[in-house]
Amino acid sequence: MDSPEGNPVAASSSPISSDSPPVQESPFFNYLCNLSPIKSVKAERYTQRFTETNLPTPPLVFTSPRIDLQRDTSFLERDNVAATDSIVHENFNTQLNVVHIPSFEKEGQSCSPAGCIDEYLVDPMEVDSTNSTHLGLQSAEEVPELLQSGYAGLKGTIKKVDDAVDSNREEGALTLCDPAEKNLNLSPLKLVESAVDLRNDERFDDFLKGLTSEKAKDIVDADMKLNPVSGVQHCERHAAQIEGVQQDEGDGTCQSLDEPLQINEACEDFDDGSRTLPKEFVKGANNCRGTRRHLHFEATLACKSIATGNTANPKASITNLKSLAPISSSWDAAGYPLSITSQASCCPLKVARSTQNIGNSEILSPLPTGIGLHVNSIGRSMLSGSDVFTSKNLNLSSQDKLVPEWSNDLVKDPNNISNSAIAGTMFSHADLDQQESQAGVAASSTSYPINSLNPPCDSPLTQIELQVAPCEGRISAQQNADSIDELNQMSPKRKRKSTANKSESGDCKRCNCKRSKCLKLYCECFAAGIYCVGSCACETCFNKPEYEDLVLDTREQIESRNPLAFAPKIVKQTTESPANVMEEGNWTTPSSARHKRGCNCKKSKCLKKYCECYQAKVGCSDGCRCDGCQNSFGIKSDYRRAERCDNLSHEKLQIAESEKNGSSKQFSPTSWEGLADMRNLDPCSEISQAQLQLASNIQSSAASLHWRYSPVTLTPKLCGGNGPHELTSDSAFCNMEDNDMLEILKDTTNTHRAEGQRSSSPRGLRCGRKFILQAVPSFPPLTPYKTVSSKLKNDQTDSAANR
DNA sequence: GAGTTTGAAACT
DNA sequence: CAGTTTCAAACTC
Numbered sequence: 001m002d003s004p005e006g007n008p009v010a011a012s013s014s015p016i017s018s019d020s021p022p023v024q025e026s027p028f029f030n031y032l033c034n035l036s037p038i039k040s041v042k043a044e045r046y047t048q049r050f051t052e053t054n055l056p057t058p059p060l061v062f063t064s065p066r067i068d069l070q071r072d073t074s075f076l077e078r079d080n081v082a083a084t085d086s087i088v089h090e091n092f093n094t095q096l097n098v099v100h101i102p103s104f105e106k107e108g109q110s111c112s113p114a115g116c117i118d119e120y121l122v123d124p125m126e127v128d129s130t131n132s133t134h135l136g137l138q139s140a141e142e143v144p145e146l147l148q149s150g151y152a153g154l155k156g157t158i159k160k161v162d163d164a165v166d167s168n169r170e171e172g173a174l175t176l177c178d179p180a181e182k183n184l185n186l187s188p189l190k191l192v193e194s195a196v197d198l199r200n201d202e203r204f205d206d207f208l209k210g211l212t213s214e215k216a217k218d219i220v221d222a223d224m225k226l227n228p229v230s231g232v233q234h235c236e237r238h239a240a241q242i243e244g245v246q247q248d249e250g251d252g253t254c255q256s257l258d259e260p261l262q263i264n265e266a267c268e269d270f271d272d273g274s275r276t277l278p279k280e281f282v283k284g285a286n287n288c289r290g291t292r293r294h295l296h297f298e299a300t301l302a303c304k305s306i307a308t309g310n311t312a313n314p315k316a317s318i319t320n321l322k323s324l325a326p327i328s329s330s331w332d333a334a335g336y337p338l339s340i341t342s343q344a345s346c347c348p349l350k351v352a353r354s355t356q357n358i359g360n361s362e363i364l365s366p367l368p369t370g371i372g373l374h375v376n377s378i379g380r381s382m383l384s385g386s387d388v389f390t391s392k393n394l395n396l397s398s399q400d401k402l403v404p405e406w407s408n409d410l411v412k413d414p415n416n417i418s419n420s421a422i423a424g425t426m427f428s429h430a431d432l433d434q435q436e437s438q439a440g441v442a443a444s445s446t447s448y449p450i451n452s453l454n455p456p457c458d459s460p461l462t463q464i465e466l467q468v469a470p471c472e473g474r475i476s477a478q479q480n481a482d483s484i485d486e487l488n489q490m491s492p493k494r495k496r497k498s499t500a501n502k503s504e505s506g507d508c509k510r511c512n513c514k515r516s517k518c519l520k521l522y523c524e525c526f527a528a529g530i531y532c533v534g535s536c537a538c539e540t541c542f543n544k545p546e547y548e549d550l551v552l553d554t555r556e557q558i559e560s561r562n563p564l565a566f567a568p569k570i571v572k573q574t575t576e577s578p579a580n581v582m583e584e585g586n587w588t589t590p591s592s593a594r595h596k597r598g599c600n601c602k603k604s605k606c607l608k609k610y611c612e613c614y615q616a617k618v619g620c621s622d623g624c625r626c627d628g629c630q631n632s633f634g635i636k637s638d639y640r641r642a643e644r645c646d647n648l649s650h651e652k653l654q655i656a657e658s659e660k661n662g663s664s665k666q667f668s669p670t671s672w673e674g675l676a677d678m679r680n681l682d683p684c685s686e687i688s689q690a691q692l693q694l695a696s697n698i699q700s701s702a703a704s705l706h707w708r709y710s711p712v713t714l715t716p717k718l719c720g721g722n723g724p725h726e727l728t729s730d731s732a733f734c735n736m737e738d739n740d741m742l743e744i745l746k747d748t749t750n751t752h753r754a755e756g757q758r759s760s761s762p763r764g765l766r767c768g769r770k771f772i773l774q775a776v777p778s779f780p781p782l783t784p785y786k787t788v789s790s791k792l793k794n795d796q797t798d799s800a801a802n803r
Numbered sequence: 804g805a806g807t808t809t810g811a812a813a814c815t
Numbered sequence: 816c817a818g819t820t821t822c823a824a825a826c827t828c
Binding site for chain 1: 821822823824825
Binding site for chain 1: 808809810811812813
């Protein structure tokens with residue numbers, strides 16, 4: 001680790017200094033003040049940021065504060081965990097306590113009508129649908145029979161779960177167990193909430209009395225399975241009753257990895273329970289980091305279903321749930337925490353990503369409209385939105401929002417993953433050397449299919465993946481360690497070579513900054529919104545977690561100059577025609593993706609990586625000021641022609657769709673001319689009628705998914721690599737200046753609604769636009785999550801109306 | 804590996 | 816806003 005010359009943090013004029021003006025006191029602030037001093041400072045700072053900007057504090061911020069609500073680390077000692085510093089505890093607590101929403105209420109956290117803290121702790125969907133003044137738990141009538149029956153039916157419930165449950169009686173948890181026969185009208189989050197309420201059910205106490213050891217285990221297991229949130233609470237509350245119950249060695253292991261699709265095997269971050277539970281029990285439970293994320297994923301998917309209004313096909317949704325389950329489990333296996341808030345805030349994104357990762361899975365249901373993010377913005381937006389830059393904890397939180405590609409491999413070969421490796425990963429990341437670990441993983445990880453996505457490995461997105469890579473099973477922990485050591489022992493030059501080689505092979509590359517202290521956009525890591533890691537060859541690097549305040553300040557400074565400095569450079573024009581959408585499993589670059597600002601090449605002719613367009617494998621556009629452009633991905637002068645080509649293509653698709661609908665009145669001579677014209681255009685004319693028909697049948701939202709997450713690093717497919725195309729009105733966005741983009745951002749909601757009323761435009765196009773609008777925001781999100789939630793609802797309404 | 808070229812970012 | 820400087824990546828030898 002570099003030892004920077006002096007600590008700029010101390011000298012920096014941080015708003016957290018004691019001289020700082022008092023932050024306006026609010027319930028939120030008071031809440032934060034109850035946190036640990038360190039985190040309170042951060043929270044204060046965060047609050048202040050939003051106070052100053054008059055922006056609503058995004059709920060994601062609570063990822064961090066909640067983490068600290070229970071800082072009891074005694075369980076660490078009990079489990080002989082080497083917690084070497086507070087950060088370890090902090091991070092570890094992150095993994096343990098993030099879902100302790102109910103405890104807040106129990107502990108009487110203040111909750112004012114104006115700014116109920118819990119409002120930030122629930123799924124935005126819930127926030128949106130529920131009065132913010134009573135967001136804590138659903139009322140009894142809202143919570144299905146699960147609540148009413150309470151744990152009196154626990155035994156039966158367990159049995160049902162284990163038997164894969166085919167009953168409809170308990171619509172709550174059991175719906176998750178047998179999703180194919182249930183519907184998803186019940187929000188999974190509600191399930192969690194309802195389950196939480198069960199903690200207070202005295203019948204549970206009665207039930208626990210007289211437990212046999214086996215029963216105890218089964219019950220708590222089932223508790224976790226059914227009710228990951230309350231499971232922890234149960235374990236704490238009824239520890240005395242369970243204490244002494246002997247568990248068979250190895251019997252406490254969770255099967256989630258073996259049968260990841262089973263909801264009842266998705267276990268919970270049960271570490272908290274370790275404070276009171278027998279160690280073996282805890283051990284078993286600790287092996288089961290699946291349930292919470294599992295359920296969250298379900299919540300995510302529920303969000304998806306809700307967002308798309310796809311409640312008509314619950315079965316498909318449930319199928320998706322099943323498909324996604326292993327992924328979520330694998331995430332938990334990595335020991336990363338998940339906050340309902342953060343997860344839910346980004347749930348559609350997560351869903352989309354998951355869908356992508358699943359590849360050929362059966363996930364077919366439409367994606368939520370309007371929640372997609374440009375692939376470049378995935379990491380950044382989330383990083384920003386969750387203030388990840390400010391905290392490693394938050395960094396972790398961001399991981400929750402993403403699903404690693406390797407999780408698919410988990411499913412395929414669960415035996416590849418050892419729990420020990422998982423645990424090792426967890427602890428290694430809880431260490432100060434976290435990033436070195438990442439680096440090691442990065443160095444040893446070579447084959448992420450997702451690599452084709454932007455941002456590259458440097459991005460938070462990839463960082464997240466890398467952090468959990470050990471669980472992938474492809475790389476042993478020892479290999480990781482070796483890689484780390486190797487990297488750490490490298491000279492900067494060698495590191496650079498090494499990373500450069502990796503870069504060539506499509507893997508991670510890191511910065512090599514010498515004078516910028518990695519706090520300027522020169523630094524690729526900083527520009528990507530991530531900390532530098534051990535694999536970086538930078539000198540005097542301040543882009544590290546320990547300088548997070550400085551990093552944040554610098555970032556703010558840069559953003560004050562250019563609010564979109566951290567926005568994706570490559571933007572995808574939005575009205576991509578379905579014909580131009582990649583086919584399933586064949587991810588190609590949207591050829592209409594363009595550099596937001598354009599290049600300025602003078603000598604390289606846009607044929608070398610000096611050119612940002614070329615580097616991003618996108619064509620040059622009118623926004624470029626390059627001389628003698630010969631960009632092989634599309635030269636500037638071809639831009640207009642390609643635009644015309646795409647417009648025609650789009651028109652043709654509209655015609656095809658109209659044809660399908662039996663409505664020929666929309667055909668215009670122009671349209672037909674366009675069709676004829678298209679035939680003369682190469683390569684657009686290669687679009688077959690079948691393709692067009694297929695394209696017209698493509699669910700627009702699904703297409704939108706591909707576009708949203710379409711890697712810009714691949715070659716265009718249908719319209720050829722040199723055919724930058726498809727620039728309709730929306731596409732001007734590509735070349736918009738930042739101010740224009742900001743204007744649009746401010747007007748996102750209105751735009752969205754207006755689009756919803758535009759009956760003539762294909763749904764997919766609207767999706768595309770929404771995507772772009774939401775892709776751009778950096779930190780802090782200009783659109784509160786509540787608004788996003790509202791938009792989800794609007795989408796739902798739109799979908800319903802369109803149907 | 805050292806040095807050069809290049810263009811983005813930062814600065815004036 | 817334009818010109819200049821700084822910077823680090825890309826590239827060449």
